[in-house]
Amino acid sequence: MQIDLQHRPSAAMAHVVLASGESLMAESGAMVGMTPNVAIQTGSGGLMKGLKRLFGGESFFRNTFTAEGGTPGELYLAATLPGDLVVLDVGPRGYFLQSHAYVASSTAVDVDTRVGGFKTFFAGEGLFVLKTRGQGQLIAGAFGAIEEVQVRGEYIVDTGHLVAWEDSLQFRIAKAADGWIASWLSGEGLVCHFSGNGTLWMQTRNPSEYGQQLGRRLPPRES
């Protein structure tokens, strides 16, 4: 599988060349275009996996694209929001992803949904993270640009600005400030405390902040 990122950084799109018989799993709606020898199959990968994804704010179904007919297939993929993409090589190391950052991955990469910070989740806000296993490539998408940070020791990132991080990093989700009220007033909500050594990728815009700014200016919707 060859992945080439084009139109970076603001309007990034991934051009993927699949070898004959090779498959790629992608987030629902990510396909921009493809050659006709690429077959699409829609599935949840099992009810529980689908439900977990749904719970994590992703789509229940994911699409699997396979190059058929003995020839390589081409596929173009993009995220919803304006911004950059990053390709992660899974295998030498594993990664965690903030669940909305997922765009696509080789089928040899297993992507499992987990709840990060169990306590905070039941306190109203949770962070769903994806954990990769296996070997292959994964495409993650950002809202805005991507800033890479080398963590040595400890570091704190707002959960809304997280894209992905290496699994060599320990992490826990916590309130941004000491008390819940102070935390809420600070506008920072939840943060992720990292410790250890590894790389993390941040997005320069926070999707839910943007969504909330738009949402309160729009007429109410019917439930």
Next chain:
Amino acid sequence: MQTEVLQQPDFSMVKVTFARPGEALVATAGTMVSRDTSVQMKTGLRGGLLASAKRKLLGGESLFLNTFTATLPGESVYLAPAAEGDVAEFNVRPGESLMIHSGAFLASESTVKLDTRWGGAKGFFGAGMFLLKAEGEGKVMVSSYGALHPVDIRGAGFICDNENIVAFTDGLEYQVRRIGGMKSLLLSGEGLVCHFQGRGRLWMQTRNPSRFAAWVHPFRRVRSRSSGGD
């Protein structure tokens, strides 16, 4: 008429400079940024009421097209599309027409004829795709949401999500289809696609406006039932 696309690629804008009095440019309503005072603007129903109504009903693009006409040489008008993205300019001539997704049309020289075509849909889902056929001779400008990406289509053909189509050369055969099986159509989130065959060039946009609208929707407040609002 001279055109220059400025500020590419994220927030492109086009500057159109008229060479002679009487030259005219037809643009989608709401796209003018600025103009010299000698450039006259007339809001009209291009091609008369019937042709405009057909475009509005079938094509979805603005019923009103503004015509900018030069009265002095060397004066100009600036145009920009609504969404963030690029602008591209094409020259059509007899035998080299351009098919434009109805939402991507920005402007054209008045010598270019615009005709609404319905892309058609296979299967029982009626939602087709609406295209403008730009023919005749002159410049045409289109806009993209996100980047504009050209794809050269050869024998094997190409499939593009309807919402990602900007424009394609007229020689290409196209057919609107559902993607995959029925399960994929309903659940894949990919909607309808356009299957291209033959030889020609397609320009795709790297972002999908409907997908963005669907992303924003859940952030809207929910109307409370008790407040008496209807």
